[in-house]
Amino acid sequence: MSDRKGMRQMTRGLRRALVGLLLVALVVPALYLGSSLVVRPIPRDYQYSSTVESIPDAGGILAQLGAHMDSAQLGILKGMLGGMAHIPSGKQSTLVTYLEELNKLANNMDEIRSKLHDAQSALASGNRAQALTNLRQLKDLRNQTQLLFKSLPSLLQQVADSYEINTSDQSQKLSDLEAQFKVYSQQIDALNARLVRQTALGETMLWANSSSSEIFVGDTFFIYGALSTVNGTALIGRNLTIAFLTGETTSILTDVAGVFNASIVLPAGTPSGKNDVKVTYNPTGGDAELYSPVSTVVQVSAVYRQSTLTLSMVPTNPHPLDVVAVTGDLKETFERIPLTNRTVIVELDGAFWGNSTTNLLGAFSFNVMIPDTIANGTHRFDVTFPGDTYAPANATLIFDVSLLQSQIRISADRTSLLSGMRLTVSGDVSYSDNRSAAGSVAVYLDDTQYGNVTLGANGTFTSSINVPIFLNFGAHEVRVELIPSSGVQPSSATVGVFVYTTPVIVALIVGVSTASSGGVYLLRRRKRLAMVTAPSELVESVAHRERVVVRPSVEELVRTVESDADHAARVSRCYRLARSLIDSKSGEETRMNETHLEHLARVSDAMPQLRDQMKQLVELFEVAEYSQYPVGPDASKKALELLLNIHEATS
């Protein structure tokens, strides 16, 4: 009853503890989070996503604009309204519309002022065409701006109505700007009048032609023509400019009849085919006020004469370091005219090698030593004539370079070995032309280089390799490579060896030895522990195959047991003596392979009266024989006591 009450009290205490923990688990985070809310400062930002659109301060905006709305500050006004395109599209109010139109007005006014200045400058420098272009743009701008001045007042009135503000100041500013616009408009009209007047006075005519429509580059031809006013009056002694596509120019003066005839040579580099030759008259000085500039184009077709390159070499299949003689000539293609004193560019396998110059016969020659670094196989010489007044030409010479073949013979002093041992590899190297090889070879074991060996007089070599102690168990390869020397084809040879990894062999031997000896030891120990042999004190005297057992006295037993100094040994001896006594009593022979537990089971069945005492003795025996626990005098004393009891029971 009291136990049940105690349990109830314990359960109640446990419940309280659990509730307390639950509260802690809930309250601690709540306190923490609450404190974080408490310490959060006043935000210094506003939440954009929950902000509504506000009504702009139209009065303030127009007042700010009005401060800069005059012709002297058009640039500032433009800058203020320059970002109008970024105003959010949702804010399309009458104010924004008005400001956008005002922005256009400011831009137009500023551009009109700028282009008026440009046009006047162009006119002053005689660039009438530029002035005319500016005038056309000015007229367009004026038309657009006039429309803006018509729409802006009504837009401004809408702003005044929408925002209920006074816009009279802004209206006044608009009027001031319109007054300035009228000034600009008058200047545009004046410019227009001046340009019209110049056109009527100074129109000029220029015509030109060429002596031939197809001209060889470098040959002389003529550009001729005449310069006059539209009325046919020859313009005498005027300077004309003749310009080519290459950028080159030449000048010529008109004669007393206004005629010109220029002797021209098409320069090298002129693009082949149709070319425009531009003849220009630019009035200078007083002429600039009287005559308009004029130009005309004559089209001529530029043609290059063809050239041909031929090429040959001796010998045709060289070895490295051989000197080959390369000869060739450069001639005009059709009439075979030698092209003298021309430079040709020589390339070997695409890399610049050098230049050569043609002689009076158009021939050229040069010697080339085939480099020792060249690879076996096909190579090429490319000779190029870059062209001048003759078209470019080139020729290619393909040739084969054959390297000397090499052969390596190799052998090892053994085909298998333990790792860590030394392996000697020897052999020789020979060339295909029966020459003795020279140089050196590289020795590799499984792609790891173990050094270079210099070849002997007859191309022989010998190399020793210390096989690494931890090299993998199995087949490996020793490779000898001829280190490429001048003009010799590299080669290699291999020989296989089988490597027994020494640490693995040692580990295997040690492992097998340890396992087998350990196994034997464990087996024997088990047997020894399981067997309980009769003590020597109870000598089995076997004579004539008859067994005589001498039963010891109590004193003999005590003496025998106490002859052992160790208490564990005493316990074991007590057990063995007891077992011998029981076996003697039962008349059975001691079973060699019977364990102590099996013996106990048999004794329990055969002699139940000894079961308890024997069981106690077995437990003491187990501790003394099998465990690591120390066995003290109490245990040995108890064992002796049990032995004497058994002695008495079996008497």
Place this chain on the structure above:
Amino acid sequence: MKHAKTLALAVLLSALFVLSASYYWPVQEAYHPLNTDWNGCSSIYNSSENSHLVFDYSQPLSPTSSVLTLIGPSTAFSPSEVRVIEQYLLAGGLVLLADDFGTGNSLLQGLNASARFSREPLDDLLFYSRNENFPLIVNFSQSRITANISSVVMNHPSFIEINDPNNVEAVAWSSPFSFVDLNNTNRPPPNATIEAFPVVAYTQIGEGSLVLVSDPGIFANDLIDLYDNSKLFDDLRAMGNRSVLFDVAHLVQSPLSVERVRMRLGIDAFRDFLGSSMGAYIQITIAIGVIIAFSLEIARRVNKRRILSSR
């Protein structure tokens, strides 16, 4: 014994509950890189592949080929912190200091920079989005910081007072319709100066650059996707070789905030590791180890029982 086990389990469950609440409760500090709310900076943090949090300045900052972002600092910079940042700048680092009414000036003072945040609210009469507190910035000069940017929107910014234009170069200005809203009425006070104010500027310190932005809200989640705000951060990130260090040491801190963030990052890193191939390999190894250990224990117990029963 039974009760002791129950109590231990309850303690364990309570601890797990507290830790789970700490982990899953959102970070709420303004401008914090892990704050996913409107006033946090999680968007720019998550969009930066190579980003790290700076909890303190006890060690030199590295690598110097990155951008250190100080967005909305609220606690003053100590002399030792200023020294670390100065060393970072001298070694070629890039520092973004975005502040309006916070403690950015303590860093500028420590670095002896020729500019200060005005700590006065800047509004705009015409160029704004939604209302005057969100000025639109459309005036930029050509620079790496403002490449490909035509407009950004700010949130109740201040402006930058440049004391020496030879040392500090402004690269963005508010519109000519902007003014200091001292009365917080969104209207210019009488006789107020209405003009363009610098809002983004930079100065060279040693081999490094210090970029000043007079509003931290420009990089907050609420505004980062509007106009060219994200491009502005992209430009700075590109200047920092796409490596970003986020300062959290000077943000407004709730109690245990740093510990909570560290725990959260640690758990996230562990979860990432578990998802990696190496993590999977280790998990399999541990599982196999546990299975073998259990098997051995079961075998031992069976053997013991057999010996006892044989007696």
